[in-house]
Amino acid sequence: MCSSPKFVIVLVLTGACALLSMTSSAGAVAPTAADAAAVERLQLNTEAVELSATPALGGRVLSFNVRGQPNVLKVGAAVEQQPTPEVSAIAGNIAYFGHDVWVGPQSQWWLHQELNHERKAAAAVWPPDPYLSLAQTRVTLRRHDALEFEGVPSPLTGVQLRKQIKLSATRADTVEIQASARNIRKQQIAWDLWFNTRVAATTRVFVPVAAVTDIRLQPPSEAGTIAPHYTLKRGVFALRADTRQDGLIQRGKVLLQPSAGWMAGFAGGQVLVIRFAHQPLAAIHPAQGQVELYLDAPPQHLEQGLLEMEMHAPYRQFAPGAQMQAQEQWTLLRYTGPDEEQAQRQFLCGKAKALALANACDVPPTHG
Template structure:
């Protein structure tokens, strides 16, 4: 082989490597903002919300290092999950994710509960509308869930600190399907989160305790649940688990650094939510020594509904972000929320 040929091969290899790295890093980002808040959305990797914060403040959402991940995945019924994080949309209940489909018989037979529908979390979305004030995305039709999802993100002129999220899921099959719309928002593992509850009986814990993980710890007092960031006991390295919650009012809040993030949603009676889920769910993987490897998921389920062919259902959330200068304590956090209650419509 001549030196010239060897040089050409080296250049080709380097070019291919750089092209692959560029492909991983190139995620289309659509910016929204009004001078008070800022958000960033991508039609790629499932059409997800990448960031949300006060203007010029750190992203409140937990987002993976996209440059290190494949952001142009080949999407098929056999695709696995890729942990991009941010905010994405699933359907529920989880136990039925792979039961009502024929495109992956193996996962159907196993009644697989992971991964989520690849067409909803990995596939590129179509941009239907784009501006600083509003973005609308459309997912491909999914042969796994039998739905197509349209997501609309809109700034609220009457509330300068808020963003409205509306999701429409349409049945694309020729027979009835039954799902709920599942909002999943990832924030840092040690964010302090609060959910209004009537009593402790409205909270069910899904225990994921094992040799290295301890159970979650939470407090229910004065009508508010707080997830307590208490280090694991000796012999354990982390706390991991999930809380299934029937809230008493349609909101939850999370404090982190100098911002507070509030998610509002239409409160539903317990009967409207699939019995395997809670209207609010908190999943936490909290290792004090490796906070960057954990996460906290703030999840909301819309009502579980049966849809006829071409019928659709709608779910919505309102996101608000505010500055916080108080102490990092439960009492101070709740005092702040009470002070904002009337303006935001928190009960």
């Protein structure tokens, strides 16, 4: 598909925007009076799709949709209600959702810092680094076809993120999401880049997976919950929340070693196809999967639930001042077929050649 006219539009959200109370914690990045008014949205448009992102909240993608269709990303009310969070080593997580970038593995988030001894001693796995997820970023590039955000240096994980969102030069339905992490410390560090794209739990996600041994389930431990239900048929894994009559919350994470570098989410009349460089198992930290799907869905009203489509880049050691990069391509397509797994698989198979979706069509089962 040819490229099309593109525009950058600056929008300002108004509404209930309360400034959070502040504490004098170590290493805090304080919101200013100028920040208190609203969250700024920068929008990239083509004839086919619309995307909005904000330099606030770590530099975050807030919406992506086919023109005339709803946002396929899940975004929390906190975007308007808490637009200027305090950023410090004691800050918690705020459910802004959208698309965010972390570093992994999660088990090491709080181990390499001295600003929060309680979280370090507990080897806390939550919250993610507030300096990466909550801080105001600086807009370093604003063009008709691209945006770039420069994050703040994090004293917790020792990295500074830079994110670029760029319209594809060849497809009007595609954007490229790139992130880089620079080591700001004086010694070598080791992380991966972790892309996290949130959608509603009503989204059915497909991932190419060769064998059941490439699937690891992390079930929930809380009372009243049940692990996500998934299928693996002819080389393609599928997951979506189910409406339940037993009152159980569907919660848990599935870690996958994909057989090719893509995943796709069917959300009503749209299909979000995320493509990335496929990695061998040895390149991914053993505590993670190259693709991870996290589900948290109530038994009823699944549209209120959360599904995270996550991608891990290779786990690497990098020297002081060195950088590592990762990238995803997002393609958003219209879908007018039935909300059925087989029909959606056939749709992906029909797009396999144009989008280079290896193993999207039926493949023989693999054992072992």
